[in-house]
Amino acid sequence: MALGKEQMKLLYRNLVRADHFDKMMMNRIMQGKLIGFYHPGDGAMAAGVGASTFLGDDDILNPHHRAHGLGYAAGRGVDIGRYLAEHTGKVDGCCGGRSSFHWSFPEKKMYGASGFIGWHFCPVVGWGWASKRKGNQMVLMASGDGSYGQGGAHEAMLFAMNWKLPIVFFCENNGMAIHSTISDMHPMPDISSLAQGYGMPAVVIDGQDVFAVAETVMAARKHALAGKGPTFVEAKTLRLREHDVGTPDLARAEPREAAYLEELKKRDPVVLATSRVLAEKVLTQKQIDKIYKDAKAEVEQVEKFADDSPVAQPSIEELLAGVYVA
Amino acid sequence: MSEVRELPLVEAIKEAYRQEMERDESVFMVGQDIAGGIFPHTKGLVEQFGTDRIVDTPLAELGMYGTAFGAAMEGFRPIVDFMFAGFFLNAASPILAQTAQFRFIHGSQMSLPMVITGACGAGMRLGNEHAMLVHNMIAQVPGIKVCMPSTPYDAKGMMIAAIRDDNPVAFIWHLGTMMDRGPVPEEPYVVPLGVADVKREGSDVTLVANGFQYKNAGIVADRLAGEISVEIIDPRSFSPLDIDTILKSLEKTGRLVVVDESWESRSTASEIAAQVVDRGFDLLDAPIRRVTIPNMPLPGGHMEPYVAPNPDAIEAAVRDVCR
Ligand SMILES: Cc1ncc(C[n+]2csc(CCOP(=O)(O)OP(=O)(O)O)c2C)c(N)n1
Ligand SMILES: [Mg+2]
Numbered sequence: 001m002a003l004g005k006e007q008m009k010l011l012y013r014n015l016v017r018a019d020h021f022d023k024m025m026m027n028r029i030m031q032g033k034l035i036g037f038y039h040p041g042d043g044a045m046a047a048g049v050g051a052s053t054f055l056g057d058d059d060i061l062n063p064h065h066r067a068h069g070l071g072y073a074a075g076r077g078v079d080i081g082r083y084l085a086e087h088t089g090k091v092d093g094c095c096g097g098r099s100s101f102h103w104s105f106p107e108k109k110m111y112g113a114s115g116f117i118g119w120h121f122c123p124v125v126g127w128g129w130a131s132k133r134k135g136n137q138m139v140l141m142a143s144g145d146g147s148y149g150q151g152g153a154h155e156a157m158l159f160a161m162n163w164k165l166p167i168v169f170f171c172e173n174n175g176m177a178i179h180s181t182i183s184d185m186h187p188m189p190d191i192s193s194l195a196q197g198y199g200m201p202a203v204v205i206d207g208q209d210v211f212a213v214a215e216t217v218m219a220a221r222k223h224a225l226a227g228k229g230p231t232f233v234e235a236k237t238l239r240l241r242e243h244d245v246g247t248p249d250l251a252r253a254e255p256r257e258a259a260y261l262e263e264l265k266k267r268d269p270v271v272l273a274t275s276r277v278l279a280e281k282v283l284t285q286k287q288i289d290k291i292y293k294d295a296k297a298e299v300e301q302v303e304k305f306a307d308d309s310p311v312a313q314p315s316i317e318e319l320l321a322g323v324y325v326a
Numbered sequence: 327m328s329e330v331r332e333l334p335l336v337e338a339i340k341e342a343y344r345q346e347m348e349r350d351e352s353v354f355m356v357g358q359d360i361a362g363g364i365f366p367h368t369k370g371l372v373e374q375f376g377t378d379r380i381v382d383t384p385l386a387e388l389g390m391y392g393t394a395f396g397a398a399m400e401g402f403r404p405i406v407d408f409m410f411a412g413f414f415l416n417a418a419s420p421i422l423a424q425t426a427q428f429r430f431i432h433g434s435q436m437s438l439p440m441v442i443t444g445a446c447g448a449g450m451r452l453g454n455e456h457a458m459l460v461h462n463m464i465a466q467v468p469g470i471k472v473c474m475p476s477t478p479y480d481a482k483g484m485m486i487a488a489i490r491d492d493n494p495v496a497f498i499w500h501l502g503t504m505m506d507r508g509p510v511p512e513e514p515y516v517v518p519l520g521v522a523d524v525k526r527e528g529s530d531v532t533l534v535a536n537g538f539q540y541k542n543a544g545i546v547a548d549r550l551a552g553e554i555s556v557e558i559i560d561p562r563s564f565s566p567l568d569i570d571t572i573l574k575s576l577e578k579t580g581r582l583v584v585v586d587e588s589w590e591s592r593s594t595a596s597e598i599a600a601q602v603v604d605r606g607f608d609l610l611d612a613p614i615r616r617v618t619i620p621n622m623p624l625p626g627g628h629m630e631p632y633v634a635p636n637p638d639a640i641e642a643a644v645r646d647v648c649r
């Protein structure tokens with residue numbers, strides 16, 4: 001499914017935005033201007049952008065936890081101001097400042113993050129089931145290579161294949177889960193090999209190539225909407241930095257090698273995308289400069305919005321009123 | 327007399343692991359990323375004990391717990407580290423439905439010696455899933471012991487007791503106490519499970535608190551010094567619960583405030599209140615006050631400090647029972 005020029009422009013723009021948002025979060029956590037953790041997505045923002053930019057409005061989107069889903073949020077058109085306000089515990093946060101980094105935008109059919117890695121393997125069955133009943137919608141469920149250690153992954157794949165549910169299992173394989181490497185955790189290098197046991201179509205793609213990701217996901221989406229069932233899309237990506245800001249960057253108990261990390265930097269998805277849009281004359285350097293300028297302005301605007309919003313400190317009574325539906 | 331060395335609480339826990347693993351070949355640890363270490367309590371152990379005894383697993387709590395569960399039946403003494411204690415819920419069915427109840431149901435023939443551990447607690451503003459204390463969920467089930475240390479001394483002694491105990495023991499520790507320093511003897515020693523500790527003597531009110539809340543209780547006792555004399559009791563174990571020490575204190579004070587970093591209903595605070603009313607009704611000069619998390623999921627963000635028990639809330643409760 002070849003991409004048109006306008007589609008490529010949009011992907012490129014979203015990638016640059018997502019990259020700026022990730023850097024904004026990095027800066028803020030280091031300045032103490034963010035609540036909780038930040039798990040940087042540096043060098044790995046293409047997969048989320050590619051997977052989410054062309055979904056339908058009715059599709060359900062579960063973001064990966066890395067970069068706290070920013071690639072997916074950028075692709076989906078989420079209000080990043082309200083996203084950041086949530087991460088800073090502000091009144092205008094998308095969950096009223098309660099969720100810390102477990103944000104959600106139900107109106108965008110992004111039903112929310114959990115601190116339990118792999119939690120989504122449970123509701124994804126119902127997301128798929130409901131989507132099939134309703135028709136004309138599907139599920140993009142993203143998560144990491146590590147999450148496929150959870151037994152629930154198998155239940156989800158079993159149900160999805162048995163019932164031909166319209167789900168894309170989108171795996172961002174960065175070869176790491178905290179200090180564990182992929183070979184510590186999985187007997188096979190490709191996570192998508194798990195899907196084969198269920199007879200699920202599976203593809204391995206370059207997760208650094210935002211265009212390839214988008215093309216593959218659009219094809220898998222079409223497959224799902226045609227009633228043909230789930231697809232497993234494995235996007236090979238990388239982790240440039242430590243698992244979360246402040247944690248040592250180890251592989252098992254040893255520091256990851258600087259030379260290896262330098263090698264990874266050569267696969268920067270923004271650099272790759274830039275050379276392609278220039279080579280294919282999709283964008284001029286001048287247009288690219290403008291995209292950067294706009295992204296920078298958006299970051300400033302987003303930060304101002306979040307910083308200006310008052311701290312959310314409702315009374316216990318107000319909070320108790322939110323536990324049950326009245 | 328030479329001064330006793332001071333250690334942070336996490337280092338005290340690590341020393342317990344190290345000494346028990348040196349003493350007993352059957353002790354091993356299983357968890358995620360424990361070789362590299364998420365919290366400092368496992369850092370450096372793999373160098374000494376190797377990967378046969380510091381066992382990293384895939385990101386799979388069921389399989390991880392299964393390693394401990396099955397190995398315990400085969401004579402090993404596993405320590406299974408859930409990283410954040412709340413993640414135990416991913417293995418809740420084998421822990422609560424089987425492990426705890428297995429021995430009894432199968433004629434009290436087998437023992438399942440193991441330690442289930444993890445960090446938890448409010449303070450990092452991470453929200454319910456990372457912060458939640460799981461002691462009450464586990465302590466509801468007979469057949470498994472549950473405890474949490476408040477000081478480095480207790481942390482080492484209780485961890486050694488937990489490892490040597492022939493029952494499954496859930497030993498949780500509060501992130502807000504992780505770097506607290508205190509005296510820790512170098513030689514191995516045991517702090518018995520199921521025994522509370524009078525950590526500070528007083529005569530007007532009995533204040534029960536542990537983990538991070540023990541520190542908050544101390545803050546309140548300091549604030550009230552000269553005005554209200556506060557006796558602080560650290561229950562140390564939630565199950566079995568040492569109610570006698572609390573009753574004994576009430577003979578003196580007649581007033582009880584229980585702090586429990588957990589939901590108000592069906593908590594250790596509720597359990598203590600019920601047992602005190604049962605066995606010590608005549609000792610009470612005032613209603614019992616519980617300082618807990620109101621019955622709502624613990625929010626993250628800026629709400630955590632006032633929704634979770636805190637010095638102001640504890641002080642208000644103490645003043646209330648001393649009116
Ligand atoms: C149930 C559960 N177990 C463990 C953790 C701790 N944890 C947080 S992120 C993570 C690694 C996730 O790896 P992966 O899915 O590959 O995503 P990545 O971080 O590599 O992007 C782990 C083990 C958790 N949050 N939840
Ligand atoms: Mg990973």
